Amino acid sequence: MILHQLLTQLFSSYPNMGKLDLLISVMAFVIGIASASLLVRVRGYLDQGKGLPTISSFIEYFESSYRQKLPHIPYIVPVRDYTIEKPWDKYAKSHSDLFACPQLSTPSYAVYVTSNPQATLILSNQAGIFGKPVEMFRYAAISIFGKQITSTQNGEEHRRHKRIVEPCLNEGIMQAGWEKMVEAYDTMKVGERIEDGGIMEDVKDCMIKLTLYVFGRSGSNFEFPWNIPKTKSGDEMPIAEALHTVENSMIAQLLVPLWLLRYFPLSSVRRLGQAQVSFVSLLRKLYRSKRLELDQSSEHDSSAPPKDILGALVASQMSAEREERLKAGEKGTRIVGLMESEIIGNIWIFLLAGHETTGHTLTFLQAFLAVYPEWQDKLYKEIKGICGDETPGYRQLNQLHLCLAACYETIRLKDIVMTLPKIALKDAILPYTTWDNQGNVTYKTHVIKKGSHIIIDSPALSLDPFVWNDPEKFDPTRFLDENERASSLINNFAGFSLGQRQCIGKRFAEVEMVAYIAHSIYEYRLYPVSKEGESEEEMRGRILRGTEELTLTPFRFGIRYEKR
């Protein structure tokens, strides 16, 4: 209507011009103004980055799931400038640990990438000045089932989620996590036929199944067969199959709308939609029945906290509601804690953030141990020294320092999450350093305008030679307590992020990983499986490499498990 009126007015104002010519002229004028304002903005961001080395790009470069798949086109799609193979290289070449990264696709804000340790601490700890860029695609996409903690902004919204989510990862859940991992490990040995030794053909696939199994069993005691059968299409899928299918198609689940998945002409794609629908509907039913169960049991006995994550989440929510009722009496009708969709969203994020990260770390860890067998001997010595002839148990967890250090060292060298984006909520100043060929460092600062995005380049930070001795070397002892630099290194280690937004499942991941590694090294020696005609060097390169999917993802490789 408005458009019609505008056009009528326009045509009557220029009666001597043809309608088509007039329209073309107006469009050219609008495009010209838009391009000029874009250029002015980009120019502004170039000015903001003055004095810094620059990597320009036409695309939103920090959405990791796709950048590695694109061809390298300088200034347009500068794939090689951000290589995941050698993350520190770009800083080494430019002698600076802060870059300006103007992106034509995001003209409303400036973008920077940093690997500076002090800047990382400031960005992580000053939550009122640096928030989360929650409008970024990655955070918006993962809220498909309901808002969840990872995509909340610092402050009230994040506190509301954390208040409910954090208490559910309690001591009981940690112990259950250990027990379920041991159960998963035993199931895996049978499923992969390696009980008496043999080849695990696809380590990544096995570790993903393993951590999914742990999530399913500690999530809500779901039945989890090692080889999950496929149900007929059209049926509601059993939870293990729904979980497994959703997990296997994470990028499609996040990118493709549900209606398209459900009505797509190919049955294999429709199956993905069916898995999503089943997954959410099963979680909803479980949530409601858990509430009912806890409601009834609390009338008789409130002493035993639930030992499954869903139960603990529901208990945490119900306790927030009870607290509110006590405070407000009969008037206590205000909604507190999380809505049902947010509970589902948080269970989903536990799955998404929890099992793939842990599975990939365990895969890379086994690759490191297979190519550096001396570390297997050291781990075995620690495990035997602490557990003797008993198989490792949860009570020994806090003594297995080298096992835990090996997990940290793996994440240092193979940073699974890869980028930690932040947004300046106010104008701010960030430190950075430059250095000359002799290694003489100059400390500098840069003004960051409100609204700018700053990406913490955690893989590069973990390889910074000014922080880590011999950074490329796999050496877990750098994380041991007796090493005097260890505590300061751990405090600055960004593999689990830092500050208020640090990984909430860090301890759970540590429990799972130490349980697996302590059990497997206690029982087996691990050997890499080479391909025919492959040199030692090539084999190492192959099994230690990864690619970018949702997280840093190992390629397919096998490991021979030999019984000790």
Ligand code: HEM
């Ligand atoms: C080796 C395993 C893991 C690694 C390396 C890891 C790493 C990370 C990182 C780097 C972040 C920050 C992400 C960002 O700011 O965008 C994060 C956040 C998070 N992680 Fe993990 N994680 C691991 C395991 C887990 C597990 C097992 C769980 C759940 C049980 C979990 C749940 C979460 C949640 C809920 C957040 C969001 C926290 C918040 O925003 O307050 N993670 N993780």
